[in-house]
Structures are given as structure tokens and as C-alpha cells.
């Protein structure tokens with residue numbers, strides 16, 4: 473008997489859609505429309521609707537999405553952008569490539585997302601408020617802090633209400649890194665978001681997507697999708713993401729018409745019309761083939777997310793009896809979509825080795841926090857600067873997680889975790 477459990481499955485979900493996906497290729501073959509065009513437009517329209525956002529702009533990758541969002545939102549050379557050390561490096565690459573400096577704030581030990589108390593502390597104690605802009609100035613670097621990128625890591629949204637409040641208080645731009653969180657939801661009591669501070673602001677209130685009240689939060693509120701809260705949000709459609717292309721692809725969502733217009737220009741060499749360039753931009757468009765494939769797969773995204781949630785709760789149950797394993801924490805204000813199912817254990821390396829021997833695929837997200845990476849030596853951070861990120865980096869282990877994961881496969885994983 474073959475007991476192998478892959479970390480993820482990039483084949484079966486596509487074989488199930490084989491005929492539909494081949495039509496996408498045939499359509500491109502017969503029309504010769506490879507970049508942009510109606511296939512891209514209609515995917516953008518439906519993905520915006522999926523996110524409860526007004527606009528979606530398809531781009532060439534999640535990294536482009538982050539970078540273009542920062543540039544379009546007005547982040548300037550020499551300014552500082554805040555994010556976390558426990559994320560994929562694309563988040564900080566985008567900051568540097570937009571010309572800004574990176575500032576890290578540590579994560580919360582239970583959610584693995586930004587610790588909003590530490591964010592407040594950074595803004596209150598490491599910065600002084602600039603009278604002219606209302607923005608914080610970092611005391612040491614004298615650089616103006618203009619934006620924050622909350623990362624919705626592993627498919628769970630960051631605690632957006634306190635972030636939005638701080639952003640309003642300090643006139644900060646919020647760009648969501650939703651690259652791992654297609655369809656994740658957050659219970660907000662700031663509904664509709666205030667238009668102060670340049671944040672999104674809904675022209676027409678978007679529909680409720682859920683209803684029901686989060687127990688930890690009192691009063692009125694609503695479930696909001698990832699990609700609908702910040703001024704703009706970045707999505708990746710890298711093949712392994714909850715919605716994945718057959719190659720590189722990404723998108724920005726926003727409720728701001730001006731940001732949407734700018735990103736359409738930036739992704740296309742700064743063109744306002746063909747060969748008339750208002751600004752210098754990038755080659756960052758979305759291919760029609762990728763858009764067509766994404767459009768077909770989008771119809772199954774909610775179902776796939778629901779299956780991931782079911783698998784997560786089965787894992788939670790199966791693993792709850794094992795000493796020394798911490799299962800993911802989902803606060804009552806969150807509906808996570810489990811891009812990854814990440815456990816924590818002291819004996820991580822031994823456990824991973826054991827699972828590998830038993831042909832169970834695992835991953836580390838991420839083994840070395842960004843502030844300790846060689847690429848960021850120049851920032852001058854040292855070990856001990858972000859203790860939570862550092863601690864969890866050596867304890868985190870991602871288990872197999874994908875929509876077709878079977879109960880038997882999960883039970884086999886749990887049995888092997890028991891035995892290790």
C-alpha cells in the first residue's frame with residue numbers, strides 16, 4: 473500500500489477541469505489575444521466581486537501587485553513602510569523596489585500575524601509625529617513612515633480593526649498582502665470604514681458576505697473579505713496558492729478609482745494610450761491564458777476553501793491529543809482559508825525528518841525571519857530584535873493541506889505524528 477501524502481496536489485484539481493481548461497488554450501490559439509483583452513477583463517470583474525472590492529487589476533505576479541500598489545498609493549523614495557519579519561521576502565522586496573525603507577514589527581505568538589500592540593508601540597515610542605503630514609517620523613532614521621503592509625499569513629487575516637485605527641490616527645496607507653488569503657474573512661466593527669485618512673471608503677456599501685456576530689467583539693459589524701479593507705491589496709496566483717495559475721500571475725484589488733487607474737498604467741509601461749507614456753511604468757501585465765485559467769478555477773475557489781477549513785478542523789481534532797503540538801489558532805473574528813496548516817513543536821526538525829521518511833510532505837514557512845537574512849544585513853538588525861518571529865521560526869511545521877486531502881490521509885499524518 474502506498475501511504476505517501478503529498479504536501480500539495482497541483483494535478484488532480486486540473487485534471488477535473490481538463491476540458492474547460494483546454495478551451496482556454498483553444499480560445500487563445502484561435503483569437504491570438506495573448507495579453508490583456510476580454511478574458512483578462514472578465515476575470516478581473518469576477519475576482520473583484522469575489523473579494524467584495526470595486527476594482528481588480530490583473531498583473532504578472534503577487535510581487536508586482538505589492539510593488540504597484542505601494543507606488544500607486546503614493547509611497548515615495550526615502551519613506552518607511554512597516555511589515556513583519558515572518559513573511560515571504562516578496563513583501564519586503566516590494567517595499568525596497570518602490571524606493572522605500574523597511575521597518576519590522578514583531579508578530580503575535582498565537583496568530584503569527586502582526587502584533588498590533590507592538591505596532592502601536594513602534595509608532596508611539598520609536599517615532600515622533602510630523603506636524604505637517606500627521607505621519608510618524610522614525611527618530612533614528614528621520615524617515616517618514618507612510619505605509620503599513622499587514623500580511624494575512626497562512627490564509628488568516630491580520631487583526632485589521634486596530635491596524636485601521638492606527639492608520640487613521642497616523643495618516644498611514646494600508647496595503648494588504650493577501651497573497652495567501654484569497655477568500656479569507658475578518659469580522660470588522662469599523663463598518664463601513666471611515667473615509668478619513670485616505671482609506672478605501674465604499675461608495676456603495678458592499679453586501680454582507682456572512683452575518684453573525686463574533687463573540688469577542690461587541691456591537692454592529694460585518695464579515696469583510698481579504699482585499700476589501702486596505703487602500704489596496706495584493707494577491708498572488710502562483711500555482712500553489714489557493715487560487716493558482718499555470719505560471720506567474722497576480723492582482724491588485726481596491727475600492728479607489730484613482731489607484732485602480734494608476735495601476736493599470738503602471739503595469740503597462742505607464743501608457744495612458746498606446747505609445748503615450750504619462751510615467752515610466754513596468755512590464756507587469758496579466759497574460760490572457762493565465763486569466764482564462766484563473767477564471768475557470770475561480771468558480772471552485774469557495775468550495776476549495778471550505779474543504780481546507782474542514783481539513784483544518786479534522787487536523788485540530790486529531791492532533792489535540794498529542795503532547796507538545798500547538799495547532800493553529802483561529803480567533804472568533806477570523807475565518808481563515810488555510811493556505812497552509814501550520815503546527816508548532818519544540819522538536820520540529822526531528823518531526824519533519826520522521827514525516828519525510830514516512831513519505832509525508834511538509835514545509836517550513838519560514839525557516840529564517842527576514843531581519844536575519846543575508847539580504848537584510850545592511851538594515852543592522854540582530855538576533856533578539858524580534859523574539860517571537862525568531863522563536864516560532866524554529867518551531868513551525870506546515871503539514872499537507874490542499875482541497876483534495878482525504879480523511880484517511882490526515883489520519884495517517886496524525887498517526888505518524890503520534891509515533892514520532
Ligand SMILES: *Cc1c(COP(=O)(O)O)cnc(C)c1O
Pocket residue numbers: 533534535536559560562563623649651652707708709710721722
Ligand atoms: C506568494 C507570496 C507573495 C508573492 O507572490 P508571487 O506571485 O510569487 O510574486 C507575496 N507575499 C506573500 C505572503 C506570498 O505568500
